[in-house]
Amino acid sequence: MNILLRAENITKQYQKHRALNQVSMNVPAQSIFGLLGPNGAGKTTLIRIINQIIGPDTGTIFIDNEVLKPQHVQQIGYLPEERGLYKKMEVGDQAIYLARLKGIKRHDARILLKKWFERFDLTPWWNKKVEELSKGMQQKVQFIITILHRPKLLIFDEPFSGFDPINVNILKEEILNLKRDGATIIFSTHNMGSVEELCDHIALINKSEKILEGEVNQIKKTFRSRIYEVELESKHAPEKLIPDNRFTTINTKSNNGSHSMQIRIEQDATTNMLLEALLPMGNLMSFKELTPSMNDIFIKKVTGKFPLETNQKNGEPIP
Amino acid sequence: MSKTTVIIRREFISRVRKKSFLVMTILGPLLMAAIIIVPVVVTQLSDSDYAVAIVDDTTLFSDSFEDTDNITFTPLASSIEHSLQLMHDGRFDAVLHIPEMAFQAPSTLRLFSERSVNISAKLRIENILKLEFESLKLSHAGIDEEVLRSIETPVNIQAIRIKDDGELITDYPEISMGLGIVSGLLIYIFIFLFGSQVLRGVLEEKTSRIVEIIVSSVKPFQLMMGKVIGVGLVGLTQFLIWVVLTFAIVGTFQLAMPDMFRFTPDEQVYITGSQVLSVEEMEKQKEIIQQYDTVAGQLMEGLMAINFPVMIFSFIFFFIGGYLLYAALFAAIGSAVDNEADTQQFMLPVTVPLLLSIIMAQMVMLNPSGPVAFWLSVIPLTSPVIMMVRIPFGVPYADLALSAGLLIGGFILTTYLAARIYRTGILMYGKKPGYKELWKWIRHH
Numbered sequence: 163m164n165i166l167l168r169a170e171n172i173t174k175q176y177q178k179h180r181a182l183n184q185v186s187m188n189v190p191a192q193s194i195f196g197l198l199g200p201n202g203a204g205k206t207t208l209i210r211i212i213n214q215i216i217g218p219d220t221g222t223i224f225i226d227n228e229v230l231k232p233q234h235v236q237q238i239g240y241l242p243e244e245r246g247l248y249k250k251m252e253v254g255d256q257a258i259y260l261a262r263l264k265g266i267k268r269h270d271a272r273i274l275l276k277k278w279f280e281r282f283d284l285t286p287w288w289n290k291k292v293e294e295l296s297k298g299m300q301q302k303v304q305f306i307i308t309i310l311h312r313p314k315l316l317i318f319d320e321p322f323s324g325f326d327p328i329n330v331n332i333l334k335e336e337i338l339n340l341k342r343d344g345a346t347i348i349f350s351t352h353n354m355g356s357v358e359e360l361c362d363h364i365a366l367i368n369k370s371e372k373i374l375e376g377e378v379n380q381i382k383k384t385f386r387s388r389i390y391e392v393e394l395e396s397k398h399a400p401e402k403l404i405p406d407n408r409f410t411t412i413n414t415k416s417n418n419g420s421h422s423m424q425i426r427i428e429q430d431a432t433t434n435m436l437l438e439a440l441l442p443m444g445n446l447m448s449f450k451e452l453t454p455s456m457n458d459i460f461i462k463k464v465t466g467k468f469p470l471e472t473n474q475k476n477g478e479p480i481p
Numbered sequence: 482m483s484k485t486t487v488i489i490r491r492e493f494i495s496r497v498r499k500k501s502f503l504v505m506t507i508l509g510p511l512l513m514a515a516i517i518i519v520p521v522v523v524t525q526l527s528d529s530d531y532a533v534a535i536v537d538d539t540t541l542f543s544d545s546f547e548d549t550d551n552i553t554f555t556p557l558a559s560s561i562e563h564s565l566q567l568m569h570d571g572r573f574d575a576v577l578h579i580p581e582m583a584f585q586a587p588s589t590l591r592l593f594s595e596r597s598v599n600i601s602a603k604l605r606i607e608n609i610l611k612l613e614f615e616s617l618k619l620s621h622a623g624i625d626e627e628v629l630r631s632i633e634t635p636v637n638i639q640a641i642r643i644k645d646d647g648e649l650i651t652d653y654p655e656i657s658m659g660l661g662i663v664s665g666l667l668i669y670i671f672i673f674l675f676g677s678q679v680l681r682g683v684l685e686e687k688t689s690r691i692v693e694i695i696v697s698s699v700k701p702f703q704l705m706m707g708k709v710i711g712v713g714l715v716g717l718t719q720f721l722i723w724v725v726l727t728f729a730i731v732g733t734f735q736l737a738m739p740d741m742f743r744f745t746p747d748e749q750v751y752i753t754g755s756q757v758l759s760v761e762e763m764e765k766q767k768e769i770i771q772q773y774d775t776v777a778g779q780l781m782e783g784l785m786a787i788n789f790p791v792m793i794f795s796f797i798f799f800f801i802g803g804y805l806l807y808a809a810l811f812a813a814i815g816s817a818v819d820n821e822a823d824t825q826q827f828m829l830p831v832t833v834p835l836l837l838s839i840i841m842a843q844m845v846m847l848n849p850s851g852p853v854a855f856w857l858s859v860i861p862l863t864s865p866v867i868m869m870v871r872i873p874f875g876v877p878y879a880d881l882a883l884s885a886g887l888l889i890g891g892f893i894l895t896t897y898l899a900a901r902i903y904r905t906g907i908l909m910y911g912k913k914p915g916y917k918e919l920w921k922w923i924r925h926h
Contacts, residue, residue, distance in 0.1 A: 177921055177925070210908070213697045214697075215693070215696050215697060215701075215908070216908075232700075235697065235698055235699075238697070240693075240694070240697040241694075242690075242693040242694060242697070244690045244693055244910070245690055245691070245693065245694055246689040246690030246691045246694075247689065247691050247694075248495075248685070248686075248689060248691055249689055250495075251495060259487070259491050260694065260695070260698070262484075262487045263484055263487060263488070263695060263698035263699055264698050265484075304694070307694070
């Protein structure tokens with residue numbers, strides 16, 4: 163696997179607060195990498211270090227196996243969480259200005275921008291002042307500026323905040339296009355569900371430390387809940403259905419001989435064993451594993467327990 | 482084009498295109514020209530005729546009052562009551578009553594008017610009566626007025642400065658003072674106007690949250706310097722336009738109405754009543770007029786005595802150096818706070834040295850080579866203003882070199898400190914830092 167960005171033992175100390183503690187991670191090329199974690203975990207600090215806005219106290223960042231240098235800013239596109247534009251400046255002029263700061267020539271910038279403005283239905287706004295644009299349009303302009311210089315590495319910090327659902331979809335599609343064209347994308351968000359579907363790899367950061375990193379499918383496998391949702395039509399009472407302690411019933415809902423249950427398979431048992439036990443009992447309507455969401459995995463990582471189990475303890479129904 | 486140049490270009494163009502720039506650029510010279518022209522015009526046109534009726538109970542002084550351009554005197558034989566009635570009817574603006582006792586008791590003199598009195602008329606009347614009373618008293622005492630007048634000796638010392646090369650030049654401290662204070666003030670105004678524009682520009686980038694987008698492409702230092710230089714160029718451009726336009730407007734006006742700008746001496750009240758002037762008195766009048774004629778010549782001579790190459794070069798140097806020194810500090814303030822209201826706390830220590838230099842300028846002019854003048858003109862925070870005040874009086878090259886060197890050093894130091902505050906400040910939102918916090922930003926790598 164080709165690694166585009168490698169962070170090694172990054173530590174950043176603010177006056178009284180350690181923002182990052184020995185964080186290392188590998189971002190594979192041509193993939194979408196989710197940098198996940200709650201607010202204040204240190205994601206933005208890490209991103210600013212990658213963008214060379216601030217320097218780390220210790221540790222090194224490599225891009226394509228080269229130590230990060232000032233010239234690398236040309237190869238990175240960054241959409242910060244706190245983003246805005248000059249309100250009084252015309253949209254087109256402003257886009258050209260920001261493109262030139264990324265090293266694109268004025269003439270080229272204009273041609274590229276016209277194309278993108280067309281694509282995002284922004285052309286009529288070229289000569290308007292930014293303050294006349296809606297928030298969503300401003301976000302589109304910012305997005306265009308971020309990707310205009312065709313960077314190898316794109317970093318989006320909370321990209322979907324402020325977008326309406328339609329624009330979120332447009333944006334997701336564009337991001338997938340960029341990946342197809344060979345870009346590597348880092349997503350940072352505290353809303354773990356929102357990017358789960360997009361990400362190939364993720365790293366979880368909590369309280370300045372990386373607590374988990376890997377391929378999304380792999381992680382999900384590791385964090386299998388081993389809980390199955392079963393629907394069964396049976397004349398037996400639900401308690402009678404599960405014969406032995408290889409399985410634990412977590413939750414049961416019964417309605418006229420139709421039982422909906424959540425069953426956890428304990429260590430030495432397998433799915434087949436559960437099926438074998440269930441099949442003679444009645445008519446099996448559905449059988450599927452409850453896959454944990456990134457959110458669940460995160461909570462499991464931090465608290466040591468899946469939210470499902472927590473819920474059970476409190477005696478509340480599982481959502 | 483380097484990225485800093487791209488930033489400078491935007492800062493310059495976006496400001497020059499603003500309506501407020503256009504308005505200021507045009508209004509500035511109009512105001513300046515008005516300051517020069519209006520007083521001239523006003524003294525010329527002065528208000529319309531002011532008619533004064535004179536009721537002279539002594540009958541001694543009625544003829545002593547000569548009309549001037551805008552005051553007419555009319556002796557009346559009628560009673561004071563009648564005269565007041567005439568004034569009430571609008572025939573006169575004021576009535577001067579000289580009672581019998583006036584000569585013995587001048588405090589009995591009265592000037593009546595229905596609106597508030599015209600000061601220049603009052604002064605003129607006082608002047609005339611004073612001379613009349615004096616000459617009356619002299620003749621009562623048996624002293625010949627002409628003898629007395631011949632005793633009067635104007636004393637006017639010519640100040641000579643011996644230059645380093647032994648050349649003698651006439652010193653005109655008044656001209657030096659004028660030049661010094663004007664150039665010092667210009668630098669002061671320039672620093673304040675455009676320094677605060679830097680501050681607002683930084684604040685705008687911060688509050689609009691564009692700053693993080695920009696610093697992912699350029700170093701914060703480049704952004705800060707781009708702004709400082711860009712705004713400075715806007716200031717220089719505006720300043721140059723002002724100078725050119727001001728001269729153009731004043732020049733045009735002068736060409737159109739040359740009479741107004743000729744040096745004309747104030748008419749002195751030497752002509753007493755209808756008396757025929759004696760030869761000696763004529764001489765005296767001539768002398769006075771000549772003296773005034775040479776004022777223009779003296780002005781020229783005084784200006785020639787100023788070392789203009791040094792003056793102009795220093796002005797440009799301290800103008801730019803002072804701006805750069807302070808602009809970096811203003812940028813740091815803008816980066817440290819979230820809104821304009823919070824800037825006050827940090828503005829104080831930056832504005833105090835500037836205000837101090839303007840306040841001390843007067844003291845420096847009185848003793849331009851003294852220790853206060855020396856120290857204030859070499860310390861970078863006050864030197865841009867104070868050195869300009871000193872230069873017209875002649876400053877040793879050693880002082881100039883020291884001051885210039887320290888200003889360059891000071892500029893590098895403030896820029897270095899400002900850049901460190903700026904770098905951290907632009908990304909800080911929400912909390913208002915104190916001085917302790919700023920110090921940590923400076924020390925923190």
